[in-house]
Amino acid sequence: MRKLGIAILCFIILILSYFTFTSAKKAFQSDFQMPSSSAPNKEQSRLVLITQELETPFWDKVSSGAIEQAEKEGASLEVWGSYGNNKEDFLKKIEVAIHSKVDGIIVQGLDTEEFKSLTKFKAAFYGIPIITVANDVPVDESLRKTYVGSDQISAGKMIAKQLIADMGDKGNVIILGDSEQEYYQEQRLQGINDILKDYPNVQTLYGETTDMKEQIIASTQDLMNQQPNVDAFIAVNATHAGTMIQEISKRSQVEPYYIYSFDDGPESFSLLHEGKLDGMIEQSPEKMGELSVNLILNWLSDEAGPLEMDGYLTDIHIVKATKPK
Numbered sequence: 001m002r003k004l005g006i007a008i009l010c011f012i013i014l015i016l017s018y019f020t021f022t023s024a025k026k027a028f029q030s031d032f033q034m035p036s037s038s039a040p041n042k043e044q045s046r047l048v049l050i051t052q053e054l055e056t057p058f059w060d061k062v063s064s065g066a067i068e069q070a071e072k073e074g075a076s077l078e079v080w081g082s083y084g085n086n087k088e089d090f091l092k093k094i095e096v097a098i099h100s101k102v103d104g105i106i107v108q109g110l111d112t113e114e115f116k117s118l119t120k121f122k123a124a125f126y127g128i129p130i131i132t133v134a135n136d137v138p139v140d141e142s143l144r145k146t147y148v149g150s151d152q153i154s155a156g157k158m159i160a161k162q163l164i165a166d167m168g169d170k171g172n173v174i175i176l177g178d179s180e181q182e183y184y185q186e187q188r189l190q191g192i193n194d195i196l197k198d199y200p201n202v203q204t205l206y207g208e209t210t211d212m213k214e215q216i217i218a219s220t221q222d223l224m225n226q227q228p229n230v231d232a233f234i235a236v237n238a239t240h241a242g243t244m245i246q247e248i249s250k251r252s253q254v255e256p257y258y259i260y261s262f263d264d265g266p267e268s269f270s271l272l273h274e275g276k277l278d279g280m281i282e283q284s285p286e287k288m289g290e291l292s293v294n295l296i297l298n299w300l301s302d303e304a305g306p307l308e309m310d311g312y313l314t315d316i317h318i319v320k321a322t323k324p325k
Contacts, residue, residue: 051081051107062288108134129296153190159234173205189206207223232258233260259277273322287314
């Protein structure tokens, strides 16, 4: 019986070995192939454009150019911002964008420590590229990837050259700046002074103001009291131009004065068309928005080399009043 049991066990082992060998052979000889993994679809890039001047003619054009370019390139773009230069709300939106881990941020530059801390540390920590548009900040203080916008020094020079062409090479000029002077305003002022310093008979009086209407009025009054024989005015911050001109008109007719500013104020074009501005620097806001989106998407897709640290400059030109004074 014992020998019979051993024989049966051996027979079973032989049978099992045969089927195991046959199955293994079929597996190795099979034409079956693992499905090839398809390359993942490229995800739609998520961009955000952030400004502190929503629904103004200039920034509406920046937004329009950016949105159109994003649609062409299949990217997602949202426009965020605040109203009336609300800096706290503006900075909060930048922080929200960073924590939302968007792919890229295009932002109006703000030359403050809070802004530069967000771009230099928080955005860099998450690897989110920052491009400043229209208003720049120093690159070494912000680590922004690049800047897209006007050459503000050249813009200041254009204003000063037009002033000399209109007024002549002698006269008294009041220049109204911002008490919290930002980088782009410093550059405009530098350009103005670079030209006027070569005209010894042109005397300049510089004053500063906040964005509050009452303060703009008070600063304009004070400057005109200091220089009653003023011939010309330049508003370095275009948002001050309307209130400044209102105050000038309370003292006398606006017509005798030469008045200049830039196109990024909410009233700039209406003041020019009414003849209250003699000249204005017109920038290229649509191109700024378009080019910003194009550059940041190229950077994200590695289709271009490093971005130019000094920035990409868009066209500027002087526009004279269409309605004579």
